[in-house]
Each structure stands twice: as structure tokens, then as C-alpha cells.
Amino acid sequence: MNRTARVKRSRRLDPLSLAGLGCLLLLVLVALGSLVHAGGDPDAIVGPRLRPPGPGWWLGTDNLGRSMLPRVMEGVGTTLLLSSAAVLVTAALSAGFGILAGYRGGYLNELIMRVVELLYSFPAIVLAILVAAVAGPGQLAAVASIVLVTIPLMTRLVRAAAVAVAERDYVTAAAISGAGLPRILGRHVLPNVAGTIAVQGTYALSVGISVEGGLSFLGFGVQPPQASLGVLIRQGGTYMMAAPWLIIGPGVVLVLAILSINVLGDGLRDRFEPRETRSLI
Amino acid sequence: MSALLEVDGLEVDYGTARALDGADLRVAAGEAVGVVGESGSGKSTLGAAIGRLLPRQAVVAAGTVRVAGEPVLDLPPAALRRLRRQRLGFVFQDPIASLDPTMRVGAQLRLVLRAHGRDGRESPGGRDGGRGGADVAFHLARVKLDDPRVAAAYPHQLSGGMAQRVAIALAMAASPELLVADEPTASLDSQVREEVLNVVFALARQAGTSIVWLSHDLPAVARRCDRVAVMYAGRVVESGPAADVLGDPVHPYTAALARSAPAVAVPGVRLEPVPGRPPVLTGPSPGCAFAPRCPFAEDRCATERPEPVRVGAKDVLCHRAAELEVIA
Amino acid sequence: MRLLLWWAGRALSSAVTLLGISVLIFAALRLMPGGFAETILGPFATPAQKAELAARYGLDQSVFAQYGHWLAAVGTGDFGTSMISRQPVAAELWARLPVTGRLTLFAVAAAVLAGVPLGVLTALRARPGGGGAAGRLLSGLGVSVPEFALGSLVVFVVSRYGLQTSGYLLPAAVLSIFAISATARTTRDAVLNVLVEPHVTAAVARGETPWFIVRHHILRNAAGPVLTLTAYLLGGALIVEYLFNLPGIGSYVVQAVGRRDYAVVQAGVLLAATVFIVMNVLIDLLVGLVDPRLGRRA
Numbered sequence: 001m002n003r004t005a006r007v008k009r010s011r012r013l014d015p016l017s018l019a020g021l022g023c024l025l026l027l028v029l030v031a032l033g034s035l036v037h038a039g040g041d042p043d044a045i046v047g048p049r050l051r052p053p054g055p056g057w058w059l060g061t062d063n064l065g066r067s068m069l070p071r072v073m074e075g076v077g078t079t080l081l082l083s084s085a086a087v088l089v090t091a092a093l094s095a096g097f098g099i100l101a102g103y104r105g106g107y108l109n110e111l112i113m114r115v116v117e118l119l120y121s122f123p124a125i126v127l128a129i130l131v132a133a134v135a136g137p138g139q140l141a142a143v144a145s146i147v148l149v150t151i152p153l154m155t156r157l158v159r160a161a162a163v164a165v166a167e168r169d170y171v172t173a174a175a176i177s178g179a180g181l182p183r184i185l186g187r188h189v190l191p192n193v194a195g196t197i198a199v200q201g202t203y204a205l206s207v208g209i210s211v212e213g214g215l216s217f218l219g220f221g222v223q224p225p226q227a228s229l230g231v232l233i234r235q236g237g238t239y240m241m242a243a244p245w246l247i248i249g250p251g252v253v254l255v256l257a258i259l260s261i262n263v264l265g266d267g268l269r270d271r272f273e274p275r276e277t278r279s280l281i
Numbered sequence: 282m283s284a285l286l287e288v289d290g291l292e293v294d295y296g297t298a299r300a301l302d303g304a305d306l307r308v309a310a311g312e313a314v315g316v317v318g319e320s321g322s323g324k325s326t327l328g329a330a331i332g333r334l335l336p337r338q339a340v341v342a343a344g345t346v347r348v349a350g351e352p353v354l355d356l357p358p359a360a361l362r363r364l365r366r367q368r369l370g371f372v373f374q375d376p377i378a379s380l381d382p383t384m385r386v387g388a389q390l391r392l393v394l395r396a397h398g399r400d401g402r403e404s405p406g407g408r409d410g411g412r413g414g415a416d417v418a419f420h421l422a423r424v425k426l427d428d429p430r431v432a433a434a435y436p437h438q439l440s441g442g443m444a445q446r447v448a449i450a451l452a453m454a455a456s457p458e459l460l461v462a463d464e465p466t467a468s469l470d471s472q473v474r475e476e477v478l479n480v481v482f483a484l485a486r487q488a489g490t491s492i493v494w495l496s497h498d499l500p501a502v503a504r505r506c507d508r509v510a511v512m513y514a515g516r517v518v519e520s521g522p523a524a525d526v527l528g529d530p531v532h533p534y535t536a537a538l539a540r541s542a543p544a545v546a547v548p549g550v551r552l553e554p555v556p557g558r559p560p561v562l563t564g565p566s567p568g569c570a571f572a573p574r575c576p577f578a579e580d581r582c583a584t585e586r587p588e589p590v591r592v593g594a595k596d597v598l599c600h601r602a603a604e605l606e607v608i609a
Numbered sequence: 610m611r612l613l614l615w616w617a618g619r620a621l622s623s624a625v626t627l628l629g630i631s632v633l634i635f636a637a638l639r640l641m642p643g644g645f646a647e648t649i650l651g652p653f654a655t656p657a658q659k660a661e662l663a664a665r666y667g668l669d670q671s672v673f674a675q676y677g678h679w680l681a682a683v684g685t686g687d688f689g690t691s692m693i694s695r696q697p698v699a700a701e702l703w704a705r706l707p708v709t710g711r712l713t714l715f716a717v718a719a720a721v722l723a724g725v726p727l728g729v730l731t732a733l734r735a736r737p738g739g740g741g742a743a744g745r746l747l748s749g750l751g752v753s754v755p756e757f758a759l760g761s762l763v764v765f766v767v768s769r770y771g772l773q774t775s776g777y778l779l780p781a782a783v784l785s786i787f788a789i790s791a792t793a794r795t796t797r798d799a800v801l802n803v804l805v806e807p808h809v810t811a812a813v814a815r816g817e818t819p820w821f822i823v824r825h826h827i828l829r830n831a832a833g834p835v836l837t838l839t840a841y842l843l844g845g846a847l848i849v850e851y852l853f854n855l856p857g858i859g860s861y862v863v864q865a866v867g868r869r870d871y872a873v874v875q876a877g878v879l880l881a882a883t884v885f886i887v888m889n890v891l892i893d894l895l896v897g898l899v900d901p902r903l904g905r906r907a
Contacts, residue, residue, distance in 0.1 A: 373811060
């Protein structure tokens with residue numbers, strides 16, 4: 001098809017993606033608020049045990065009489081912090097390994113892709129449990145699990161982008177004109193894979209939140225009394241019959257966080273990596 | 282006698298971009314017409330519109346397309362499918378991608394032949410019945426693929442030229458009345474290109490099939506086709522007998538194309554573009570779209586849409602056609 | 610011939626991968642606090658047991674020889690003894706296999722019977738722009754609810770209304786919901802990718818019906834990613850077993866991690882790795898059967 005088939009694409013995000021971004025920013029704000037105890041002290045006992053939502057405890061109270069609101073806020077903070085830290089590690093490692101494998105190719109490429117394929121063949125939660133088994137339950141296990149779960153896909157895609165860039169004429173020209181490897185990678189390859197990293201980083205963040213939740217839910221991630229969304233859902237499960245608000249609050253926030261990030265990721269993908277939509281049937 | 286294909290005042294938009302801005306085209310039964318234009322001129326959109334194969338985001342703003350009198354753009358789905366099956370054939374640019382990668386060539390051909398069997402139409406060579414093995418061989422032989430291994434091959438095992446000949450066999454299996462070919466030789470090297478061209482035109486002549494050949498290669502098209510239509514910015518700016526259009530162009534754009542064409546006998550060489558760039562329309566062009574690049578433009582060219590003018594055997598879309606004919 | 614070579618290479622690399630994992634697990638077990646004997650036997654082992662173990666695994670020999678002995682033992686299905694139940698781990702795993710197997714098979718069946726058709730239908734009905742914000746939100750919601758959250762919800766609703774939570778029906782239903790939504794999404798993406806390929810346009814141009822095109826030109830082309838997904842259902846099975854307290858392999862290993870029953874964990878890790886690698890090879894084989902471009906993809 002020639003140029004006529006291409007549609008002008010707006011450079012702005014669509015409303016739904018913007019809503020996702022807004023929701024994510026709101027959650028970040030909530031997390032920051034928990035640092036100054038904006039919703040109250042998460043460890044203070046404020047009222048009777050297992051009370052439904054009401055004045056003084058807007059999300060109800062837990063089995064110790066603590067208000068759920070500050071605990072959910074703290075949980076959002078823990079979950080977001082651990083996930084983002086893990087995604088930053090993933091992004092750095094993926095960028096390094098992916099570009100190296102894609103640009104240098106050869107033996108190194110074989111080795112990196114073999115390891116990536118191995119990690120990729122495990123379901124997220126199984127990988128996370130293996131990490132917890134070796135590293136012992138805790139925050140480190142949660143972060144390490146998220147990194148190991150998210151690294152294969154991102155490395156693969158960065159590598160694919162790097163391969164495409166490496167074949168371009170201006171990169172060859174730079175290499176011929178004597179530019180050093182760090183210069184070529186930094187100046188020419190990295191900027192061209194940055195979009196891929198941004199899009200995949202968004203998705204990785206949502207996977208990270210889900211993995212942290214799942215791992216803490218099984219009891220292998222964040223350990224109480226520290227709250228995370230997974231921990232709160234695990235604890236709420238025990239009193240599910242008597243006090244469903246214990247599980248509903250953190251559950252809704254967890255799903256909201258993952259959903260808004262996924263929606264944002266779709267919007268970013270459409271912007272950075274537009275695909276032709278020319279289906280006829 | 283009414284034409285086999287009649288396209289009248291066709292306007293097609295993709296979102297805010299206008300691809301066709303009132304295109305007209307006529308093709309008589311058994312005739313080969315070359316549609317020539319730079320990429321972006323709207324020729325692919327025109328070709329797709331003939332089979333209503335426009336992408337979803339395309340909007341037909343005005344105009345009609347008739348094939349054998351049937352209004353293609355208004356047919357209900359079942360009638361449209363019947364029209365595509367019985368009267369139309371399409372060949373596309375990327376030969377290997379236009380074949381199903383997961384199916385052997387022979388199986389794909391058999392599938393197409395079976396569909397025609399359901400229509401109660403007998404395809405040529407379909408007399409031996411059975412499982413259609415002879416049928417497949419017959420249709421491959423028609424496009425000069427005599428090697429029995431071709432039928433057992435997957436598309437990615439074929440060369441571009443072979444794959445394109447398979448695609449032609451698929452499109453011609455039902456002996457369509459009109460074959461629309463969208464730059465089918467663009468990705469092939471010149472030797473293979475000649476072979477594929479020979480196969481298509483010989484097969485079409487034998488079956489009495491009309492051809493609409495979309496290309497940017499004016500000389501190559503002029504040598505093979507009976508008539509040529511030159512497109513610019515979504516309109517056909519000059520059409521007529523091939524020799525006249527190439528040898529005696531009237532429209533300034535056609536003239537520039539013909540001039541910039543290197544030795545007329547060298548096939549497969551891309552056209553030198555005319556100085557300047559073709560416009561990207563966002564709506565109907567107020568005047569002549571070529572005016573900004575035209576050395577003969579006058580004031581009204583920018584404000585008045587030119588209508589077709591008959592100059593000899595040609596239809597020309599230019600306000601100054603009569604004067605320019607004298608100059609030429 | 611080329612395919613055969615490719616297969617030999619694939620099998621070899623899988624074997625190497627498995628060997629790598631075994632080294633990793635062996636090293637991890639050696640690094641566990643308390644040492645190898647305690648790790649395998651538990652803290653309450655008698656000196657006699659420890660001596661027996663030392664003799665069996667050759668603990669007085671070099672590390673490499675120890676690895677060899679350990680590998681040989683594992684190779685014959687000897688994973689040691691659970692320190693909780695004092696039963697051979699292999700037998701415990703074997704007894705729990707039917708639970709996990711039944712659950713997974715059920716979910717796979719649901720994924721194929723409901724997820725694939727759903728994915729094809731939504732792909733065919735999709736319009737550029739994703740069918741509006743509502744459609745995107747809804748399909749986004751499908752993948753944004755983690756299995757454990759969905760499972761908790763189901764358990765809550767069911768027990769609130771006094772329904773029976775034991776038995777296989779509910780866990781299988783939860784896993785199926787997850788399997789169906791994941792399969793539908795994957796199928797949809799795969800079909801959407803095939804739909805824009807020129808050969809589908811060519812089929813439309815030949816006047817073939819949408820149903821004919823789906824059956825003959827789209828399903829096979831979209832099979833790859835869908836098949837790959839089935840391996841991931843095992844991960845979902847683990848969560849569901851834990852949630853519903855089903856005596857399957859998944860919940861067994863999860864409990865073992867919690868109790869630091871390392872003999873079981875080691876067996877679970879090895880088993881999981883083996884299952885996933887074997888499954889991936891099988892899936893590659895299956896994808897290769899339906900999609901001859903295999904050689905180019907590898």
C-alpha cells in the first residue's frame with residue numbers, strides 16, 4: 001500500500017490513557033500522603049475490632065481495631081515502591097543485555113537469549129515462589145521476583161529493536177567513521193530503543209504489582225506488620241465472612257492500579273509503536 | 282457499449298487525508314489499462330476501491346464504481362462476494378506475503394478451485410474431476426510453473442517471481458473479467474519482472490480478461506497496455522491511448538513524467554520525480570492540485586477545478602490543455 | 610532433514626538448560642543455612658541418619674563428586690525425604706499429581722472450547738481504535754484482575770451464600786475463568802495480527818466468506834501464541850490449589866516453602882523446570898506442525 005493508506009496520528013494520548021495516567025498519579029499521591037500519615041497512623045488502634053466503614057474509619061477497622069484507610073495507603077506506597085524499584089532494575093538490565101545481544105550478536109547473543117528463554121518459560125508466580133524459596137520471604141524476594149518475571153520480555157523486545165537499529169545506515173556509517181562502541185550504543189542505539197523500554201516498563205509495572213500481590217498473598221513477599229496490597233488481601237481473607245471490607249478495599253485498589261497502568265501502556269504503545277489496522281473482514 | 286469498469290468522481294478520505302479527489306476511470310472488456318502515478322497519488326486506493334477492498338478507516342465521500350454495471354460500493358455482502366469471486370481478480374505488491382504462509386501452494390490452489398466448484402462454474406482444465414491434482418498442475422502450468430515441486434512447497438520456500446506467479450494463478454483460476462494488479466512486479470528484479478509480465482498479459486489475452494495495471498513505471502506500462510491513465514493527487518489528469526500519452530503528452534505533469542523517463546526501452550527503472558513534492562490533500566483541492574509545481578500555471582489554476590477536456594483521443598484535466606497541445 | 614537437525618539442537622539445548630538448573634539447585638541447597646544434611650533431613654535427624662546420608666551422597670568427597678552422586682540420585686527419582694511427613698518426596702508428589710493434572714486439563718479444555726472462539730469473535734468485531742473506551746476498559750479489566758484476587762472473590766461470594774466450597778467444581782471454574790480470559794485475549798491479539806496480513810486481504814479479494822477465511826487462513830496462523838499460553842495455566846493451577854486448599858502439587862510446594870521443607874522445594878523446583886521445558890519443546894513441535902515457518906523463527 002502506498003502512503004495514502006497511512007492516517008495522520010495525533011501526538012497526544014487519548015482520553016482513556018490520560019485517565020489511566022491520572023489514576024496512577026493519584027495513587028502516587030496517596031502513597032506520598034501515607035508518609036506524612038495523611039490518612040492517620042497505620043499502626044494506631046482507633047476503634048472497635050472489625051467495624052464496617054464509618055466516621056473515623058472510612059474503610060472500616062481490622063481485626064486489631066486499626067483503621068483500614070491509612071493501612072491501605074501504606075499498602076499502596078509499599079507496593080508501588082517495590083514494583084517501581086524492581087522495574088527500574090529490569091529496565092537497566094534489559095537495556096544493557098538487550099542492546100548488547102542485539103548489537104553485538106554472536107556468542108553473547110546466544111547466551112543471553114538462552115537465559116531469557118529459560119526464564120520466559122516459567123509462569124510468573126512459579127518463578128516468584130522459587131525466588132522466595134531460595135532468598136527467603138521478604139521484600140528482597142518480592143523485588144527479585146518482579147525483576148526475574150519482567151526481564152525476559154523486555155530484554156527480548158529491546159534486543160529486537162536494537163537489531164533493527166543496528167542494521168540502519170547511519171549506525172553503520174558511525175561505526176565506519178570510527179566511533180567507539182560506547183558512543184554508538186549511547187548516541188544511536190539507546191535513543192532508538194528508549195520508546196520500547198518506556199512502553200514495556202509500563203506493562204512491567206503492572207506485572208510487578210500483580211506479582212508482589214500474589215507473592216505477599218501466599219505469605220512469601222512483604223511481611224506483616226508492614227502493609228502492602230498483597231499482605232492486606234491475605235490478612236483480609238481470614239476475616240472475609242465477618243468483615244468483607246478488609247479485602248474489598250485493598251482488592252479494588254490493586255485492580256484499579258493494574259488496570260490504569262495497562263490502559264496507559266496501551267496508549268503509549270499506540271503512540272510509540274503504531275500498527276497498521278487494515279483488516280477487511 | 283458500456284464499459285466493463287466505470288469509476289466516476291470517486292472521492293475517498295482516510296480520516297483527514299484525502300486519497301482520491303474525484304477520480305474517473307473507464308476500462309472496456311478485454312482492454313489493458315495502465316494507471317500510472319507516484320506513490321501517494323491515490324492509485325492503490327483506486328485499485329482497492331474497484332473490489333471495495335478499502336481499509337476500514339477509508340470513507341467514500343462521493344462517486345460510484347461499477348463493474349459490469351453492478352454498483353460495487355452499494356452491493357450487499359453476499360452479492361459483493363459473488364462479484365469478487367466471479368468477475369474480479371487481484372494481484373498485490375508483496376508476492377510471498379499474499380500467500381498463506383502455513384499452507385502448501387497446491388492446497389491453496391485447490392481451496393480456490395473448490396470454491397469455484399461451489400459456484401457451479403467450471404474452471405479451465407477442470408474436466409478430470411477427482412481430487413483436483415491435475416487441476417492444480419494445469420493452473421500452475423498456465424503461469425509457467427511446470428516443476429511439480431512447486432505445488433508441494435510452502436510460500437517462503439519460493440522465490441519472489443515464483444510466488445507472484447502462484448498469486449497470479451490463484452487470481453486467474455476463475456477466469457475473471459477484470460484483473461487488478463497493484464504494482465505486482467515492484468519487488469522483483471528486471472529479468473523476473475519481464476517473465477511475470479509476459480505470463481500475466483498472455484494469460485489475460487487468452488482468457489479475454491481486462492487488466493488494470495497500477496504502476497509508477499510509465500514507459501513499461503505504455504509498452505504493454507492499450508491505454509494509460511496518469512494520476513496526480515487523487516485524480517486522473519490524463520488518459521488515452523498508450524502511445525499518445527507517452528509520446529505526445531498534453532498535461533504538464535504527464536509531460537514531465539515522460540521527459541524524466543530515461544530511455545523508453547529500459548524497463549524497471551524508476552521514474553525521476555518531477556521537481557517539488559506531490560501535495561497531501563486534506564479535503565477537495567480548490568483548483569488544480571498540480572498548479573504549485575506547474576510551469577504553465579496561471580491565476581485560475583489555483584482557484585478553479587479543471588474539468589476533463591477532450592484533446593485528440595485523450596481526456597486531459599487542465600485549464601490550458603488546448604494551448605499546451607499547440608506548444609507540444 | 611533441516612527440521613530434524615533443528616530438533617536435535619532443540620533437544621540438546623533443553624538438556625543443557627535442565628543441567629544448568631540442576632547445578633543451580635544443588636548450589637542453592639549447599640548454601641542453605643544448616644548444611645546439606647540438615648537441609649535434606651531436617652533439624653531432628655539422628656546421627657545415624659546423617660551418617661547414612663553422608664555415605665549415600667558421598668559428603669566426604671569433592672564437591673564435583675557430590676554433585677554427581679546427587680544428580681544420579683535425582684535421576685532415579687530419589688528426591689530425599691520430606692522432613693514434615695517423613696515420607697519419600699517422590700511418592701508424595703506422585704500421589705498429588707492427579708489433582709493438579711485434572712485441574713489443568715479442565716482449564717485447558719475450557720480455554721480451547723470457550724477462550725479461542727471468544728478471541729476470534731472479538732477480533733473480528735474489533736474496529737480500529739479498539740471498539741471505544743468501554744470496550745478497551747472491559748477487555749483491560751479481564752487481564753487486570755490477578756488470579757488470587759478473582760479466586761478470593763469467588764470464595765467469598767460462594768461461602769456467603771452457603772454454597773459448597775469443597776470439591777473440584779469451583780476451583781476448576783475459577784481456573785477456567787482465568788484460562789478463558791487469558792486465551793481469549795491472546796487469541797484476539799494473534800488473530801488481529803493475522804487479519805492485517807496481505808494473504809487475508811488476498812482471500813477477501815477472491816470473494817471468500819469471513820467464516821471460510823477464519824477456518825482456512827486465520828486459525829492456523831494464530832495457533833502459535835495460543836498454544837504457548839497453555840504452559841502458563843500451570844501457574845494459575847498453583848494459586849487455585851492454594852486458595853481452595855486442594856491437595857495438589859502446587860499447594861504442597863507452597864506449604865513446603867513456608868515450612869522450609871527443602872527436600873520438597875528442591876523436588877518441586879526440578880519438577881516444575883522439567884515440566885515447563887518439556888512442555889515448551891512439545892509446544893514448539895506442535896506449532897511447527899501447524900506453522901511451517903518454524904525454521905525461520907528459530
